[in-house]
Amino acid sequence: MTVDSTMWYLGRIVVASPAFVLLALGLPMLCNVRLSEKLQSQITKFGVTLGLLAATTILVLMLVTGKRHVPVELGHWVTIEEEHFHFHLKFVFDRLSVPFTILTFILCGTVGAFANVYLHRDAGYQRFFLLYALFLLGMVISSLAGTIETLFFGWELVGLSSALLVAYFHERPGPVRNGHRVWTIYRIADAAFLIAALTMHHLTGAGDFDRMIGKDSWPMGVSAIEPWQALAVGSLLLLAAAGKSGMVPFSGWLPRAMEGPTPSSAVFYGALSVHLGTFLLLRVSPLLAASLTLRILVIVLGLISAVFGSMTSRVQSDVKNALAFASLTQVGIITVEIGLGWYYIALIHMIGHACLRTLQLLRAPSILKDRQMLEDAVGARLDKKKPENAPPPTPFQLWLYQFAMHRGNLDSMLDGWVVRPFLWMFRLFDSFERRWTNFLSGGESRESDRLSPYSDSLEDVI
Amino acid sequence: MNELHLPWLEMSVLIPLCGAAWVSQLKNRDRARTISIVFSVITLVCAVGEWIDFSTLDSYGAHDHWDVIQAIFHRDVFVIDELSAPLLPLAALLYMTTIMTTLRTKVNRFSFGWTLFSEAVLLATLSCKHPWMIIALLAIAVIPPWLELRHRNQNTNVYLAHMGMFIGLLVVGQFLAGSNSDPTSPPIVAGCLLTAGALIRSGICPLHCWMTDLFEKATFGTALLFVTPMTGAYAVMRLVLPIAPAWALQSIAILSLTTAVYAAGMALVQRDSRRFFCYLFLSHSSLVLVGLEMVTPLGLAGALCVWLSVGISMLGFGLALRSVEARTGRLSLAGFHGLYEHVPFLASMFLLTGLASIGFPGTIGFIGTELLIEGAVEVYPHVGLAIVFATALNGIAVVKAFFHVFTGTRHTASISMGCRWTERVTILLMAILIIGGGLIPQPGVASRYHAARAVLEHRGIVDASQPPIDDDSEHETGLQH
Numbered sequence: 001m002t003v004d005s006t007m008w009y010l011g012r013i014v015v016a017s018p019a020f021v022l023l024a025l026g027l028p029m030l031c032n033v034r035l036s037e038k039l040q041s042q043i044t045k046f047g048v049t050l051g052l053l054a055a056t057t058i059l060v061l062m063l064v065t066g067k068r069h070v071p072v073e074l075g076h077w078v079t080i081e082e083e084h085f086h087f088h089l090k091f092v093f094d095r096l097s098v099p100f101t102i103l104t105f106i107l108c109g110t111v112g113a114f115a116n117v118y119l120h121r122d123a124g125y126q127r128f129f130l131l132y133a134l135f136l137l138g139m140v141i142s143s144l145a146g147t148i149e150t151l152f153f154g155w156e157l158v159g160l161s162s163a164l165l166v167a168y169f170h171e172r173p174g175p176v177r178n179g180h181r182v183w184t185i186y187r188i189a190d191a192a193f194l195i196a197a198l199t200m201h202h203l204t205g206a207g208d209f210d211r212m213i214g215k216d217s218w219p220m221g222v223s224a225i226e227p228w229q230a231l232a233v234g235s236l237l238l239l240a241a242a243g244k245s246g247m248v249p250f251s252g253w254l255p256r257a258m259e260g261p262t263p264s265s266a267v268f269y270g271a272l273s274v275h276l277g278t279f280l281l282l283r284v285s286p287l288l289a290a291s292l293t294l295r296i297l298v299i300v301l302g303l304i305s306a307v308f309g310s311m312t313s314r315v316q317s318d319v320k321n322a323l324a325f326a327s328l329t330q331v332g333i334i335t336v337e338i339g340l341g342w343y344y345i346a347l348i349h350m351i352g353h354a355c356l357r358t359l360q361l362l363r364a365p366s367i368l369k370d371r372q373m374l375e376d377a378v379g380a381r382l383d384k385k386k387p388e389n390a391p392p393p394t395p396f397q398l399w400l401y402q403f404a405m406h407r408g409n410l411d412s413m414l415d416g417w418v419v420r421p422f423l424w425m426f427r428l429f430d431s432f433e434r435r436w437t438n439f440l441s442g443g444e445s446r447e448s449d450r451l452s453p454y455s456d457s458l459e460d461v462i
Numbered sequence: 463m464n465e466l467h468l469p470w471l472e473m474s475v476l477i478p479l480c481g482a483a484w485v486s487q488l489k490n491r492d493r494a495r496t497i498s499i500v501f502s503v504i505t506l507v508c509a510v511g512e513w514i515d516f517s518t519l520d521s522y523g524a525h526d527h528w529d530v531i532q533a534i535f536h537r538d539v540f541v542i543d544e545l546s547a548p549l550l551p552l553a554a555l556l557y558m559t560t561i562m563t564t565l566r567t568k569v570n571r572f573s574f575g576w577t578l579f580s581e582a583v584l585l586a587t588l589s590c591k592h593p594w595m596i597i598a599l600l601a602i603a604v605i606p607p608w609l610e611l612r613h614r615n616q617n618t619n620v621y622l623a624h625m626g627m628f629i630g631l632l633v634v635g636q637f638l639a640g641s642n643s644d645p646t647s648p649p650i651v652a653g654c655l656l657t658a659g660a661l662i663r664s665g666i667c668p669l670h671c672w673m674t675d676l677f678e679k680a681t682f683g684t685a686l687l688f689v690t691p692m693t694g695a696y697a698v699m700r701l702v703l704p705i706a707p708a709w710a711l712q713s714i715a716i717l718s719l720t721t722a723v724y725a726a727g728m729a730l731v732q733r734d735s736r737r738f739f740c741y742l743f744l745s746h747s748s749l750v751l752v753g754l755e756m757v758t759p760l761g762l763a764g765a766l767c768v769w770l771s772v773g774i775s776m777l778g779f780g781l782a783l784r785s786v787e788a789r790t791g792r793l794s795l796a797g798f799h800g801l802y803e804h805v806p807f808l809a810s811m812f813l814l815t816g817l818a819s820i821g822f823p824g825t826i827g828f829i830g831t832e833l834l835i836e837g838a839v840e841v842y843p844h845v846g847l848a849i850v851f852a853t854a855l856n857g858i859a860v861v862k863a864f865f866h867v868f869t870g871t872r873h874t875a876s877i878s879m880g881c882r883w884t885e886r887v888t889i890l891l892m893a894i895l896i897i898g899g900g901l902i903p904q905p906g907v908a909s910r911y912h913a914a915r916a917v918l919e920h921r922g923i924v925d926a927s928q929p930p931i932d933d934d935s936e937h938e939t940g941l942q943h
Contacts, residue, residue: 198850
């Protein structure tokens with residue numbers, strides 16, 4: 001067996017292992033078979049460990065052989081030869097995807113082990129691990145994608161699992177509303193991504209990354225497209241990345257995402273999911289390099305997000321929210337690094353930050369206990385003493401505090417400028433329709449108008 | 463013309479007709495339901511048999527073996543081709559699953575006799591290529607829902623006004639079109655009338671209010687069975703496509719696209735679950751029309767794929783909603799109902815089918831939607847963007863409805879709300895079709911592409927003997943052209 005064929009098989013295992021976990025947990029659920037917690041945990045452990053081992057072996061082989069770009073072709077998923085329509089599944093192992101995949105397996109493995117205890121005997125244990133498997137598969141596919149469609153495939157899986165995990169405690173309306181909010185932002189990001197893909201196809205004639213970012217291995221590729229084309233596609237991808245990473249003006253979903261259980265907050269919104277946007281920017285970095293305007297846009301967006309995140313995280317009264325905005329600060333800085341062309345620094349920063357944030361978020365539920373232990377060890381209170389003669393805050397400081405406290409009013413701005421006008425317009429259309437059908441019917445035409453939001457259920461009637 | 467090995471088509475029409483006659487005589491509703499299930503299952507077997515038999519013939523069209531109607535009238539009345547072959551099993555599946563998931567709480571309201579009669583009419587319509595026969599059958603299909611509305615003492619003005627207009631336009635249009643029309647010498651007025659008629663039946667904005675009205679006033683099952691087979695789109699394929707010029711069809715596509723976006727937006731503001739479903743379905747069926755009217759092989763293939771995927775997924779989605787309604791009464795989307803813990807199976811089905819309808823990766827709708835967008839962009843680059851916008855809105859609406867129906871509060875039930883075995887079988891069948899079709903899409907796509915080319919060859923747009931126009935760009939993946 002040659003090195004190439006070994007890597008080809010290992011590459012398949014890396015993708016197949018999370019798919020196996022999803023299948024093994026999803027099929028029994030579909031057939032109404034309840035697996036024991038132990039079995040679910042073992043299946044998850046097996047899949048994550050197998051994927052991690054395979055990915056690590058690929059990394060070792062790449063380092064030993066000096067290969068920097070290992071494509072793993074799985075063939076055409078769909079093909080219409082006459083129209084030259086091919087949807088082929090291609091995964092790429094390179095200096096960007098391999099570290100990110102290994103990071104994904106390590107963090108998901110850690111959080112899986114944590115969640116196994118944290119959610120022990122919880123009614124939603126099975127649901128959590130199913131969504132966890134969906135997330136893992138989505139992350140691995142996104143990380144290794146060799147075509148923009150494959151990346152979109154994984155991107156969507158991550159979005160769905162994240163939104164459903166935010167709404168994990170679904171017997172309360174708060175998490176559910178927040179889950180829907182996250183899903184809405186993700187759908188906007190997905191639409192931007194898809195339009196970018198369509199535009200790219202028209203400009204380059206292909207969805208393969210090779211044509212957009214050059215055939216050289218990452219990050220050496222050189223995009224062959226014109227600067228204005230790079231600006232058009234890149235701006236859309238930047239919008240998609242901003243939505244996925246919770247950058248300004250979409251930052252409102254970050255604290256909402258913390259409604260989910262701590263393990264999912266840690267791995268998804270604190271560590272992995274929040275970096276998917278910056279990962280996308282890194283993946284298309286040659287495209288960014290092709291347009292100076294685009295790079296400036298990336299830097300500006302990163303800077304704004306970093307400053308906003310830094311300010312906001314300082315005034316949060318909840319540890320998970322503070323960490324969420326602290327994550328945004330780092331994501332903003334990583335985006336600036338990408339805009340400046342420091343790709344390796346951005347990659348290292350991303351990995352380091354993901355690990356740190358996972359650790360912090362996993363310890364968040366125990367923070368008071370940790371603090372007490374530290375105070376016991378030190379033998380003194382850890383509170384900082386306020387200076388006795390501190391000057392009163394200036395009006396600008398007060399405004400800044402309020403601004404940070406209200407999280408920049410970004411959510412209300414989006415609501416006021418986008419959501420409400422949209423709903424108002426369609427409610428107006430709805431009222432026109434009502435009048436029209438009333439006119440045709442010669443009276444009230446809608447039985448559903450009499451439906452109360454919490455009408456008696458049939459069983460109550462019985 | 464090639465022959466099938468058995469008279470599948472005639473059997474598919476005759477069996478539900480016999481079932482309808484038998485069931486309508488029965489007073490015992492439970493027995494009527496059981497017999498209806500048996501007849502609908504046999505019909506499905508015949509329809510699937512027809513599809514398998516036809517696919518082994520490798521022919522564009524075929525008629526029945528031992529064709530009784532041909533022997534008597536010397537005319538091929540029931541003929542299938544690549545376009546209609548998979549639509550028959552889909553229609554039979556639609557009826558079978560609807561009948562199977564009708565619970566006892568609903569058997570007194572839902573007419574099994576008329577349902578089987580409608581099934582026979584629908585299968586006859588889909589087996590028919592003769593324009594006047596299609597128009598006659600489409601007109602007959604309007605009657606059972608009208609009778610039900612009358613039976614329920616509901617106002618039928620909206621329904622009658624639109625359906626009357628639909629039938630009238632088709633009749634006048636076909637009368638003007640004659641039998642010798644073709645796209646090279648298109649009868650413009652006739653084409654416009656036929657198109658207008660078909661678009662009314664499809665619920666194209668602004669003549670869509672009959673659809674929401676039907677969902678308001680008829681039983682959910684009847685409304686579902688009347689709109690989900692997309693016979694309006696079928697009328698476009700059979701009556702309009704053979705005679706209308708490409709430019710006219712592509713112009714109409716803009717209207718369909720507007721409806722798709724409008725309906726997606728309307729779905730987001732609905733407070734009633736049935737109206738929500740209606741708009742969601744309307745948005746999807748309009749997307750099918752967009753693809754049909756593009757008149758390009760890729761766009762048409764995408765539309766035919768989405769036709770099947772939307773048919774299956776929206777059927778599952780509607781049935782899940784109907785099953786929940788059968789347990790709780792009519793649902794408002796203004797509040798939360800928190801039914802997940804009681805009906806997790808239905809909740810999973812609701813989400814899975816909803817996601818499949820928006821073309822979520824890994825489900826049956828994914829590749830079809832990609833093809834549709836690709837085909838649309840080929841003709842109108844900006845149109846593709848609107849499709850993306852419509853699917854994004856639909857996605858938001860689906861998950862919003864899921865959250866409102868199944869989550870958000872804790873529902874206390876004093877009786878078991880668990881699924882019955884018939885519902886479980888239906889859910890599993892739907893899940894297999896949706897996930898199986900999503901993971902192995904190639905056979906379906908190849909079949910629909912072949913059908914699309916055959917349709918276009920008959921229009922004279924694509925020459926079968928000529929290879930497709932080749933350009934330098936190799937289209938490596940799904941979204942490009």
